[in-house]
Amino acid sequence: MLLGVIADDFTGASDIANTLAKGLPRQGGLRTVQYLGIPRAKAEPEVEAGVIALKSRSIDVASAVEQSLESLRWLLDQGCRQIVFKYCSTFDSTPAGNIGPVAEALAEALGVSGVIACPAFPGADRTVYNGHLFVKDRLLSESGLQNHPLNPMTDADIRRWLRLQSTTEVGHVEIAVVRQGSAEIGAALRENGERNRTLVIVDAITDDDLVAIGRAAAGDRLVTGGSGIAIGLAANFIEQGLAAGTSASVAGVDGPEAILAGSCSGATREQVEIHRKNHPTLAIDVGGVMAGSVTTAMLTSFLLANEGRAPLVYSSSTPDEVQAVQARFGREAVAAALDELFAKTAQELVKAGVRRLVVAGGETSGAVVSALDLGALTIGPEIDPGVPVLLSGGAKAVSLALKSGNFGAPDFFVKALERLAGR
Numbered sequence: 001m002l003l004g005v006i007a008d009d010f011t012g013a014s015d016i017a018n019t020l021a022k023g024l025p026r027q028g029g030l031r032t033v034q035y036l037g038i039p040r041a042k043a044e045p046e047v048e049a050g051v052i053a054l055k056s057r058s059i060d061v062a063s064a065v066e067q068s069l070e071s072l073r074w075l076l077d078q079g080c081r082q083i084v085f086k087y088c089s090t091f092d093s094t095p096a097g098n099i100g101p102v103a104e105a106l107a108e109a110l111g112v113s114g115v116i117a118c119p120a121f122p123g124a125d126r127t128v129y130n131g132h133l134f135v136k137d138r139l140l141s142e143s144g145l146q147n148h149p150l151n152p153m154t155d156a157d158i159r160r161w162l163r164l165q166s167t168t169e170v171g172h173v174e175i176a177v178v179r180q181g182s183a184e185i186g187a188a189l190r191e192n193g194e195r196n197r198t199l200v201i202v203d204a205i206t207d208d209d210l211v212a213i214g215r216a217a218a219g220d221r222l223v224t225g226g227s228g229i230a231i232g233l234a235a236n237f238i239e240q241g242l243a244a245g246t247s248a249s250v251a252g253v254d255g256p257e258a259i260l261a262g263s264c265s266g267a268t269r270e271q272v273e274i275h276r277k278n279h280p281t282l283a284i285d286v287g288g289v290m291a292g293s294v295t296t297a298m299l300t301s302f303l304l305a306n307e308g309r310a311p312l313v314y315s316s317s318t319p320d321e322v323q324a325v326q327a328r329f330g331r332e333a334v335a336a337a338l339d340e341l342f343a344k345t346a347q348e349l350v351k352a353g354v355r356r357l358v359v360a361g362g363e364t365s366g367a368v369v370s371a372l373d374l375g376a377l378t379i380g381p382e383i384d385p386g387v388p389v390l391l392s393g394g395a396k397a398v399s400l401a402l403k404s405g406n407f408g409a410p411d412f413f414v415k416a417l418e419r420l421a422g423r
């Protein structure tokens with residue numbers, strides 16, 4: 001294994017696994033596998049990039065650091081020369097963490113400073129300019145992410161936001177330096193390191209910027225960012241002759257299907273609205289979940305009864321509805337109850353023969369996939385930017401799409417089910 005990724009959620013893990021497997025056009029990527037949690041056994045020898053999916057974005061800081069360090073140890077044991085800490089392209093975190101504490105702990109363990117921190121993902125319209133994060137033409141804090149149920153992002157100046165979570169000053173490499181090329185980017189990072197800055201926000205607006213940053217990171221033991229930061233990383237290993245460059249060629253898995261949406265992000269809410277027009281859908285009443293009157297059995301029987309018609313169950317709601325329900329029952333209690341409901345539903349579905357599963361939402365995907373105990377996942381073709389087909393092994397293979405709440409075209413659900421079947 002050449003490159004190891006510690007991803008703070010499951011959709012994020014498949015996002016960066018997709019980037020590494022794809023690599024640059026005409027060059028190919030790395031043979032990439034996504035692990036659901038820290039593997040107990042050694043990796044298969046042919047794996048070049050291993051992506052560990054944690055559910056550590058919204059848990060307490062100490063547990064996030066501990067799980068990340070344990071992941072680091074496993075990846076180093078597999079021979080990794082470079083580690084990427086993958087977080088959200090919308091920098092999902094709170095003033096207490098977990099991006100800063102985890103990144104600093106990894107940097108300390110590896111004995112490095114002046115470490116890249118770059119959430120930019122231009123393919124999904126997330127860019128970093130003058131240390132500020134934009135989603136399309138909006139500042140992060142005006143993009144809708146200020147209403148996120150778990151990590152409301154209320155400051156677009158991610159230097160300032162990261163400083164709240166860090167023990168050392170946060171550095172910055174401006175776009176003008178990035179455009180000078182990888183030698184200058186490398187020099188700027190080293191200078192920040194010499195000034196005792198552990199983490200350095202690096203501006204990036206285009207994929208070319210990210211390729212240049214990736215080149216500058218060729219010898220770095222630690223890189224942190226969104227999936228965009230990995231755009232140029234496979235190329236470093238291929239150009240050094242350490243990897244041959246491959247492209248994904250896995251067949252899909254056909255069979256009964258279900259869609260579960262626990263994301264309240266704008267893109268998912270639009271996808272739900274569109275899907276509702278022509279497919280069987282069931283809205284989850286969160287008050288009913290908290291009271292115990294909405295059950296796994298209800299969701300499962302609805303989904304199985306509508307097999308073949310792309311059935312969807314969703315808890316996706318507007319910011320006002322989310323706020324009201326959180327005020328009544330508590331943010332964490334609602335999230336835990338919904339996680340459990342989706343997880344148990346997925347278990348019942350797979351037990352009943354469902355083979356294609358689309359899940360919307362990072363936390364929701366984490367809950368679902370952890371409950372399924374699927375082992376390592378192979379990365380298939382990309383459905384929409386940042387969302388690949390994932391395939392479990394074994395006799396009863398399942399194909400999955402784990403969609404970040406804000407990713408995907410309006411018709412994502414139907415398209416994903418087709419791609420999962422290999423069509």
Ligand SMILES: Nc1ncnc2c1ncn2[C@@H]1O[C@H](COP(=O)(O)OP(=O)(O)O)[C@@H](O)[C@H]1O
Nearest residue numbers: 149263265315317322335338361362363364405
């Ligand atoms: N109707 C709702 N009211 C309150 N919280 C909700 C509702 N639906 C989902 N949630 C919670 O919101 C969070 C959404 O997070 P996630 O699944 O990561 O989606 P995204 O990818 O959009 O961030 C989860 O913790 C989920 O349990």
Ligand SMILES: O=C(O)[C@@H](O)C(=O)COP(=O)(O)O
Nearest residue numbers: 011012015088089362404405
């Ligand atoms: O970087 C991204 O935007 C995604 O890979 C990601 O992490 C998504 O998280 P959720 O929006 O919570 O699914």
